[in-house]
Amino acid sequence: MSNVVIETLELPKYSIGVGDRFAHQAKAQLAACIKASGAGVEVVPVWNKSNREHTIIGTEPVQTREAADAAVKEMGWKNPYFLDADHINLKTVQRFLDPCDFFTLDVADMIGQPAKPEDVAAFLAAHSELIGTVTIPGIAEPFHTDKAFVEGVADKFLAAVQNAGEIYQFLIQNKGTGRFVPEISMDETDLPQTPVELLIILAAISDQKIPIQTIAPKFTGRFNKGVDYVGDVKQFAKEFEEDLAAIAYAIKRYGLPANLKLSVHSGSDKFSIYKAIHDGAKKFNAGVHLKTAGTTWLEELIGLAEAGGNGLAIAKEIYSEALEHKDELTAPYATVIDIDESKLPTAEVVNGWTSQQYTSALRHDQKNPAYNPSFRQLLHVGFKIAAKMGPRYLDALEANEATVAKNVTANLWERHIKPVFLGQ
Numbered sequence: 001m002s003n004v005v006i007e008t009l010e011l012p013k014y015s016i017g018v019g020d021r022f023a024h025q026a027k028a029q030l031a032a033c034i035k036a037s038g039a040g041v042e043v044v045p046v047w048n049k050s051n052r053e054h055t056i057i058g059t060e061p062v063q064t065r066e067a068a069d070a071a072v073k074e075m076g077w078k079n080p081y082f083l084d085a086d087h088i089n090l091k092t093v094q095r096f097l098d099p100c101d102f103f104t105l106d107v108a109d110m111i112g113q114p115a116k117p118e119d120v121a122a123f124l125a126a127h128s129e130l131i132g133t134v135t136i137p138g139i140a141e142p143f144h145t146d147k148a149f150v151e152g153v154a155d156k157f158l159a160a161v162q163n164a165g166e167i168y169q170f171l172i173q174n175k176g177t178g179r180f181v182p183e184i185s186m187d188e189t190d191l192p193q194t195p196v197e198l199l200i201i202l203a204a205i206s207d208q209k210i211p212i213q214t215i216a217p218k219f220t221g222r223f224n225k226g227v228d229y230v231g232d233v234k235q236f237a238k239e240f241e242e243d244l245a246a247i248a249y250a251i252k253r254y255g256l257p258a259n260l261k262l263s264v265h266s267g268s269d270k271f272s273i274y275k276a277i278h279d280g281a282k283k284f285n286a287g288v289h290l291k292t293a294g295t296t297w298l299e300e301l302i303g304l305a306e307a308g309g310n311g312l313a314i315a316k317e318i319y320s321e322a323l324e325h326k327d328e329l330t331a332p333y334a335t336v337i338d339i340d341e342s343k344l345p346t347a348e349v350v351n352g353w354t355s356q357q358y359t360s361a362l363r364h365d366q367k368n369p370a371y372n373p374s375f376r377q378l379l380h381v382g383f384k385i386a387a388k389m390g391p392r393y394l395d396a397l398e399a400n401e402a403t404v405a406k407n408v409t410a411n412l413w414e415r416h417i418k419p420v421f422l423g424q
């Protein structure tokens with residue numbers, strides 16, 4: 001008989017979620033992580049693509065796996081990397097089982113569904129430490145709670161955490177213990193969770209024996225797709241630090257994995273809070289997972305436009321189609337985009353643009369007066385148009401690979417990895 005050593009997959013301290021909608025940018029994305037290694041900081045890539053995106057584009061998770069593996073092999077990446085089944089539940093998880101080793105358990109739909117009264121009562125009985133004065137190291141002012149408050153939070157979140165427990169058990173049975181990184185996401189819900197709510201939720205997650213390595217709360221402020229943070233940066237910084245303190249405390253108090261960290265969803269392009277994220281993580285010696293997705297698709301468009309010729313023509317065609325199908329494209333993202341229709345140029349105007357006019361409007365450079373966030377947000381949700389073009393779009397990506405890759409890499413490295421993980 002031989003001893004079988006079960007290795008637990010562990011997510012390193014710093015990781016970046018990279019979305020690759022058309023599975024053509026894995027190498028360019030990995031190149032940004034290689035630049036971080038060159039600067040002395042390990043930032044590992046996690047390729048994330050949600051069920052919603054696979055469905056809209058008509059792809060399968062196994063294609064993301066093939067693209068990631070090929071890029072890692074070709075570029076000689078020796079550090080860990082992961083494939084995230086992003087925002088899955090029991091209904092959608094099946095096709096992600098084999099290719100993925102990171103699972104984002106999405107329980108947002110269950111938040112607010114009342115838990116069984118006897119389960120809430122049992123939770124309260126087991127967690128008297130959460131009732132009264134709750135002192136967390138790292139947070140100056142203790143929290144004051146009472147039984148009614150904790151009962152209210154448990155009632156709001158317990159059913160969701162129990163649901164996460166069911167998905168986790170399903171994954172254990174189908175992939176095996178330690179064979180994947182579990183994350184719980186609660187970002188796609190109406191209200192942000194306060195730090196004390198987060199602590200109560202972590203206690204419940206521990207009770208369900210889910211060894212989460214990342215948790216994605218909904219933070220204060222608006223995290224619109226592909227554009228900067230909208231909200232009170234000081235308040236964000238305060239709550240982010242308190243969340244970090246709550247996590248550090250929960251790791252010790254409730255025996256959660258030592259590498260448990262915050263996952264910032266819709267994390268791309270939130271330039272005004274990157275300093276707060278970097279400083280908070282430094283202060284608590286905490287890790288960060290920054291999830292980006294659609295920002296890479298926009299860099300594909302920028303690269304095509306910059307290349308001129310057929311690339312620019314395709315970028316213009318995508319805008320004009322997106323404008324025509326605006327309502328249908330924006331509907332699924334209504335809560336996470338703010339488009340000012342009066343700022344959208346007509347198709348005729350855009351069709352007359354040079355490469356530079358197109359890229360200036362689209363590229364996320366707030367110092368450029370031509371930058372147009374409404375134009376950018378419409379194109380952000382316009383990837384369905386490119387998906388419908390099929391081989392015509394993919395051929396253009398391949399024909400202009402160098403220009404596209406240069407933009408994809410620079411965006412992740414300069415605008416995301418440097419400020420968040422290196423503090424530059």
Ligand SMILES: [Zn+2]
Pocket residue numbers: 087185187188216265266
């Ligand atoms: Zn999310």
